[in-house]
Amino acid sequence: MTDVIKIALAGNPNSGKTTIFNALTGSRQHVGNYPGVTVEKKQGTCLRRGGRIEVVDLPGTYSLTAYSVEELLARNFIIDEHPDVVVDIVDSSNLERNLYLATQIIELNVPLVLAFNMSDVAKQRGYMFDLPKLAQLLGAPIVAMVGTRSEGIDELLDTVLDVACSGAASGANRIRYGGEVEEELTRIEAHLDAENGLVARYGKRWLALKLLENDKEIVGMGHSPRVLDTVRLSRAHLSAIFGEDAEIIIAERRYGFISGACHEAVQSSTELRHDMSDKADAILTHPILGLPIFIVLMYLVFQLTFTVGEYPMRWLEHFFAFSGRILTACWPGDPGPLYSLVVDGIIGGVGGVVVFLPNILLLFLAIAFLEDTGYMARAAFIMDHIMHKIGLHGKSFIPMLIGFGCSVPAIMATRILENRRNRLTTIMVIPLISCGARFPIYMMIIPAFFPGRKGLVLCLIYFIGIVLAIVLARLLRFTLLKGETIPFVMELPPYRLPTLRGLLIHTWQRGWMYVRKAGTVILAISIVIWAATSYPKADAASLRDLTPREARTVELQHSVVGRIGRALAPAMEPLGFDWRISTSLVGAFAAKEVFVSQMGIMYSVGDAETGGEALRARLQADYTPLQGFCVMLFCLISMPCVATIAMTRQETGSWRWALLQLFGLTALAYVITLAVYQVGRIVA
Amino acid sequence: MINTTTQVPLSSVRTGQKVRLAGIYAGAGLKSRLAAMGMVPNTEIFVVSNGSPGPFVVAVKGCRIALGRGMAHKVMVRRGPNQGSP
Numbered sequence: 001m002t003d004v005i006k007i008a009l010a011g012n013p014n015s016g017k018t019t020i021f022n023a024l025t026g027s028r029q030h031v032g033n034y035p036g037v038t039v040e041k042k043q044g045t046c047l048r049r050g051g052r053i054e055v056v057d058l059p060g061t062y063s064l065t066a067y068s069v070e071e072l073l074a075r076n077f078i079i080d081e082h083p084d085v086v087v088d089i090v091d092s093s094n095l096e097r098n099l100y101l102a103t104q105i106i107e108l109n110v111p112l113v114l115a116f117n118m119s120d121v122a123k124q125r126g127y128m129f130d131l132p133k134l135a136q137l138l139g140a141p142i143v144a145m146v147g148t149r150s151e152g153i154d155e156l157l158d159t160v161l162d163v164a165c166s167g168a169a170s171g172a173n174r175i176r177y178g179g180e181v182e183e184e185l186t187r188i189e190a191h192l193d194a195e196n197g198l199v200a201r202y203g204k205r206w207l208a209l210k211l212l213e214n215d216k217e218i219v220g221m222g223h224s225p226r227v228l229d230t231v232r233l234s235r236a237h238l239s240a241i242f243g244e245d246a247e248i249i250i251a252e253r254r255y256g257f258i259s260g261a262c263h264e265a266v267q268s269s270t271e272l273r274h275d276m277s278d279k280a281d282a283i284l285t286h287p288i289l290g291l292p293i294f295i296v297l298m299y300l301v302f303q304l305t306f307t308v309g310e311y312p313m314r315w316l317e318h319f320f321a322f323s324g325r326i327l328t329a330c331w332p333g334d335p336g337p338l339y340s341l342v343v344d345g346i347i348g349g350v351g352g353v354v355v356f357l358p359n360i361l362l363l364f365l366a367i368a369f370l371e372d373t374g375y376m377a378r379a380a381f382i383m384d385h386i387m388h389k390i391g392l393h394g395k396s397f398i399p400m401l402i403g404f405g406c407s408v409p410a411i412m413a414t415r416i417l418e419n420r421r422n423r424l425t426t427i428m429v430i431p432l433i434s435c436g437a438r439f440p441i442y443m444m445i446i447p448a449f450f451p452g453r454k455g456l457v458l459c460l461i462y463f464i465g466i467v468l469a470i471v472l473a474r475l476l477r478f479t480l481l482k483g484e485t486i487p488f489v490m491e492l493p494p495y496r497l498p499t500l501r502g503l504l505i506h507t508w509q510r511g512w513m514y515v516r517k518a519g520t521v522i523l524a525i526s527i528v529i530w531a532a533t534s535y536p537k538a539d540a541a542s543l544r545d546l547t548p549r550e551a552r553t554v555e556l557q558h559s560v561v562g563r564i565g566r567a568l569a570p571a572m573e574p575l576g577f578d579w580r581i582s583t584s585l586v587g588a589f590a591a592k593e594v595f596v597s598q599m600g601i602m603y604s605v606g607d608a609e610t611g612g613e614a615l616r617a618r619l620q621a622d623y624t625p626l627q628g629f630c631v632m633l634f635c636l637i638s639m640p641c642v643a644t645i646a647m648t649r650q651e652t653g654s655w656r657w658a659l660l661q662l663f664g665l666t667a668l669a670y671v672i673t674l675a676v677y678q679v680g681r682i683v684a
Numbered sequence: 685m686i687n688t689t690t691q692v693p694l695s696s697v698r699t700g701q702k703v704r705l706a707g708i709y710a711g712a713g714l715k716s717r718l719a720a721m722g723m724v725p726n727t728e729i730f731v732v733s734n735g736s737p738g739p740f741v742v743a744v745k746g747c748r749i750a751l752g753r754g755m756a757h758k759v760m761v762r763r764g765p766n767q768g769s770p
Binding site: 247251281377 | 739
């Protein structure tokens with residue numbers, strides 16, 4: 001036996017796969033993405049019999065077709081990465097449906113172990129399994145488990161090691177598809193040519209099966225015209241006999257094989273299932289009550305994330321301010337450039353990263369709870385008819401709602417979406433949902449220019465953001481992220497009580513990933529922006545006769561940001577923005593609310609907190625309400641902050657989407673603000 | 685082999701009724717996805733809730749599956765027990 005063996009966990013959604021993954025690996029795990037795609041990849045290790053076992057948690061899928069990225073990833077991982085053993089986690093209280101995936105893994109002819117999870121629930125429901133017989137019929141050892149109580153973990157690992165040592169595959173020939181289908185398979189197999197390496201990689205029978213199923217990926221792999229002709233004839237022949245496409249006939253036969261096996265080796269004494277769940281669903285998905293209950297729950301999630309989260313956030317802010325003061329007090333000699341780098345650049349930057357952490361942890365605790373109890377599927381069900389019209393999934397509602405608090409956790413929350421296109425679309429439009437950091441900007445401008453209609457203007461701004469998000473989502477679904485809008489089909493798993501351990505692991509994973517991946521990028525860019533607002537320094541002579549506030553104004557104007565602001569001013573003039581606004585907008589890339597403090601510096605009136613009224617008076621003197629409105633509009637649409645861009649980069653796995661978001665939204669903001677300002681001027 | 689009993693769309697089946705799947709009028713991707721979830725021809729479908737006008741919940745092979753209304757129009761079913769071929 002080799003020292004390290006690699007196993008892959010496959011399984012249906014809701015089969016308890018994650019629970020078993022957590023039980024196997026504990027804290028020795030990390031979450032990332034599959035390279036280049038927006039699909040979560042979890043890996044971990046565990047130790048057994050002195051050897052190390054690497055565990056990869058494959059995406060939860062119902063089958064291994066080429067119709068979704070997740071299924072393709074799972075399939076290709078098994079084929080290309082050659083895990084020593086594939087462990088299929090099966091919800092044994094729901095055996096037939098869960099074994100469908102198992103039949104497809106069996107077809108791949110790899111060493112397989114079946115973990116019959118939730119065997120306690122199966123027992124309660126009156127199922128009795130003849131495990132040895134079932135193992136013999138399916139050609140793979142079976143381990144009964146209760147993942148939530150970590151029962152059967154040791155036995156599973158021992159079985160995995162035994163199978164890894166023997167290297168025995170499950171035997172692809174076990175499942176027969178009936179005379180006609182087998183005939184066509186043989187015909188196709190006979191025509192397959194060994195030269196292109198496909199046969200060596202996939203095996204003849206599997207290749208023939210996938211060709212007959214018209215599997216997009218396999219068909220497109222450069223087969224000879226003769227093979228493709230044979231496949232076409234075979235498919236036509238089968239559909240003439242059965243009145244159905246070949247892939248449906250094959251699916252039917254797989255289910256036939258399963259029900260045959262279950263007929264021989266499973267006894268069920270009762271038909272009781274979903275009893276409690278159905279009762280709960282009668283209320284929670286009620287046509288009238290469902291929506292208000294959902295809204296109340298979402299309100300609680302939002303409150304937990306942002307209202308409760310504010311306390312630890314404030315502690316963290318105090319902590320960082322305190323650290324800054326301690327350093328100031330202890331700093332040897334005059335505060336020079338190094339002092340500024342440490343206090344303003346690094347401590348400020350780290351603070352800017354960590355300050356999001358309470359929100360992210362609390363949000364993911366809430367999401368883990370909703371997911372683990374089974375309510376998330378119901379939420380999607382309730383919101384679907386609304387979200388579907390936008391071209392998004394019902395679940396997209398949750399990240400978009402979180403976006404009103406902060407785009408950073410919102411983008412992370414898109415992880416609840418299984419479909420990659422839905423996820424990307426949601427990520428791209430989230431910055432248009434007006435986040436909490438933009439609120440100070442509105443609060444500076446609205447009282448200054450629209451004192452009589454504060455509420456109305458504020459609502460208008462939020463409304464514009466929502467409408468733009470919807471329009472952009474639709475647009476993306478028709479252009480860049482085009483594809484069959486998947487009609488709503490979703491399993492409603494039975495309600496379950498989540499385990500504390502599961503909730504905590506889930507929450508911890510996301511929080512740590514944020515710090516490790518997005519955090520480092522945010523920190524790096526924050527330091528760059530700090531440098532750009534601090535350098536180059538104005539020479540001391542020009543600052544001599546100025547008050548400290550005026551000196552800050554001159555220094556900001558002299559810095560890189562100030563220079564960029566001035567350089568951009570001519571381009572921003574048609575939008576009604578002067579060099580002061582331009583400079584502040586550039587600075588606001590660090591975080592939206594920085595716009596307010598930058599404007600304060602530009603007018604030498606100090607911070608918004610201390611000089612809010614003074615700043616408003618200056619704004620009223622220099623700008624029109626139309627200009628004020630355009631500033632809010634531009635801040636709403638343009639340039640998501642550094643943290644958002646870093647998060648998009650992290651979650652989409654490429655800078656391409658992050659930069660598209662950055663430049664696309666800024667261009668959109670420019671066009672819209674330009675139109676509003678110019679039309680507004682003519683009307684006025 | 686070919687069943688001549690009248691087929692009706694699943695959306696027209698009332699809550700609490702049992703039917704059998706006859707066929708699905710949808711693209712290959714969707715059909716395969718439904719097949720993977722257990723919705724293959726002749727499967728017994730129990731309508732847990734015809735949430736008219738909202739989504740639709742069915743029980744298939746012991747699982748609860750929610751379908752959009754549009755989807756429920758495309759799923760054709762046969763009424764009555766055991767009318768399908770084995």
